[in-house]
Amino acid sequence: xxxxxxxxxxxxxxxxxxxxxxxxxxxxxxxxxxxxxxxxxxxxxxxxxxxxxxxxxxxxxxxxxxxxxxxxxxxxxxxxxxxxxxxxxxxxxxxxxxxxxxxxxxxxxxxxxxxxxxxxxxxxxxxxxxxxxxxxxxxxxxxxxxxxxxxxxxxxxxxxxxxxxxxxxxxxxxxxxxxxxxxxxxxxxxxxxxxxxxxxxxxxxxxxxxxxxxxxxxxxxxxxxxxxxxxxxxxxxxxxxxxxxxxxxxxxxxxxxxxxxxxxxxxxxxxxxxxxxxxxxxxxxxxxxxxxxxxxxxxxxxxxxxxxxxxxxxxxxxxxxxxxxxxxxxxxxxxxxxxxxxxxxxxxxxxxxxxxxxxxxxxxxxxxxxxxxxxxxxxxxxxxxxxxxxxxxxxxxxxxxxxxxxxxxxxxxxxxxxxxxxxxxxxxxxxxxxxxxxxxxxxxxxxxxxxxxxxxxxxxxxxxxxxxxxxxxxxxxxxxxxxxx
Ligand code: GLN
Numbered sequence: 001x002x003x004x005x006x007x008x009x010x011x012x013x014x015x016x017x018x019x020x021x022x023x024x025x026x027x028x029x030x031x032x033x034x035x036x037x038x039x040x041x042x043x044x045x046x047x048x049x050x051x052x053x054x055x056x057x058x059x060x061x062x063x064x065x066x067x068x069x070x071x072x073x074x075x076x077x078x079x080x081x082x083x084x085x086x087x088x089x090x091x092x093x094x095x096x097x098x099x100x101x102x103x104x105x106x107x108x109x110x111x112x113x114x115x116x117x118x119x120x121x122x123x124x125x126x127x128x129x130x131x132x133x134x135x136x137x138x139x140x141x142x143x144x145x146x147x148x149x150x151x152x153x154x155x156x157x158x159x160x161x162x163x164x165x166x167x168x169x170x171x172x173x174x175x176x177x178x179x180x181x182x183x184x185x186x187x188x189x190x191x192x193x194x195x196x197x198x199x200x201x202x203x204x205x206x207x208x209x210x211x212x213x214x215x216x217x218x219x220x221x222x223x224x225x226x227x228x229x230x231x232x233x234x235x236x237x238x239x240x241x242x243x244x245x246x247x248x249x250x251x252x253x254x255x256x257x258x259x260x261x262x263x264x265x266x267x268x269x270x271x272x273x274x275x276x277x278x279x280x281x282x283x284x285x286x287x288x289x290x291x292x293x294x295x296x297x298x299x300x301x302x303x304x305x306x307x308x309x310x311x312x313x314x315x316x317x318x319x320x321x322x323x324x325x326x327x328x329x330x331x332x333x334x335x336x337x338x339x340x341x342x343x344x345x346x347x348x349x350x351x352x353x354x355x356x357x358x359x360x361x362x363x364x365x366x367x368x369x370x371x372x373x374x375x376x377x378x379x380x381x382x383x384x385x386x387x388x389x390x391x392x393x394x395x396x397x398x399x400x401x402x403x404x405x406x407x408x409x410x411x412x413x414x415x416x417x418x419x420x421x422x423x424x425x426x427x428x429x430x431x432x433x434x435x436x437x438x439x440x441x442x443x444x445x446x447x448x449x450x451x452x453x454x455x456x457x458x459x460x461x462x463x464x465x466x467x468x469x470x471x472x473x474x475x476x477x478x479x480x481x482x483x484x485x
Pocket of ligand 1: 175
């Protein structure tokens with residue numbers, strides 16, 4: 001049962017061949033067994049999940065079930081879920097019980113999906129290895145000595161080890177796609193504004209976007225159907241027409257024009273990863289796609305630009321954690337200033353503090369023009385690169401990450417090397433474009449992800465393209481050893 005897809009679970013429930021309580025119980029048992037080792041979940045609340053499953057079963061009995069009614073999924077711990085501990089991977093929120101549901105959580109609840117628990121993540125979603133979490137590192141189920149990627153490493157590890165069939169995730173610079181790549185999963189970061197950010201703890205608001213992670217493109221499409229939609233509570237939510245992302249998923253992709261940016265195959269890309277990406281492209285050619293060469297000349301500026309803009313926004317967003325309004329407060333202090341400063345000193349981890357310092361620096365008088373404004377200008381140029389590239393192709397493809405999963409502790413003391421993990425993913429966030437990662441094979445038994453970048457609101461096409469690949473290949477079906485034991 002634990003290897004079933006969201007789609008299979010949905011049909012079995014609809015046909016009443018199983019019940020939500022049965023499925024939920026099975027996944028909870030899987031979590032109990034594997035989570036102590038993998039550490040993918042921060043919070044599990046069996047009673048609450050079973051209660052939701054019972055309600056879902058009643059709904060199905062009455063014939064009032066929706067597609068995801070009764071299907072259990074996990075929620076990244078960046079989403080506020082009413083009465084659930086919501087930590088964002090930080091000591092600062094280690095005791096924060098959310099008073100309301102994020103729109104994403106609300107939508108899953110309304111669809112009748114069961115919340116299996118809150119998944120581990122890098123602190124405030126800052127990281128690429130899930131090693132910055134206050135709740136401890138997450139292990140990659142494919143090799144326990146390696147990282148699962150980040151910041152949505154908990155969601156990825158939970159699915160890869162079959163503790164849940166799908167999970168929510170968020171992506172500010174690559175945090176859905178890079179862990180999906182490192183754990184052999186399918187993950188989609190939608191167009192900025194497609195999924196509501198309301199109740200999703202803010203890191204860098206102009207870049208943050210939530211999306212689904214699961215084993216297959218079909219499953220992601222089903223989850224996106226629930227997640228997407230205009231939300232007046234999010235000022236940057238876009239009123240885009242409601243789509244059914246599963247509708248055209250089966251269409252042939254003959255004639256598809258795939259753009260290959262030369263900058264994504266340059267120095268820095270692991271040779272074995274490159275070979276698998278080329279093999280995947282050849283597979284697309286067999287499916288009738290044609291290849292065009294494109295160029296994204298400002299790719300190498302995306303990381304420096306991101307590490308000015310994201311920390312700037314983070315320094316402002318994280319000023320709300322002052323020991324008064326939320327979560328942690330230092331136990332001993334002399335006066336108000338002392339309380340603020342000790343709370344933040346003790347409550348935030350090293351990486352978060354590094355970002356706050358960079359952010360306040362680049363925003364300070366005298367440096368604003370030199371750094372922040374300059375970065376905004378280059379951000380515009382990066383968007384223009386994509387605009388130009390999409391004049392000659394339908395989708396852009398390349399690697400998701402430069403390498404397979406790296407060893408725990410390998411990069412944690414070298415921030416710049418860690419930041420390079422997102423070299424192929426960050427530009428899409430800067431441009432607000434949708435990006436996806438799908439499994440494309442293995443190097444030394446470690447998964448490799450192929451990235452698909454689409455034009456604005458072209459998620460349906462991307463999911464279709466990914467699904468056609470997954471019909472022709474089996475990479476997404478592979479599972480780490482022992483996942484079902
Ligand atoms: N790894 C990047 C960072 O550390 C992106 C994280 C994310 O997408 N949330 O900021």
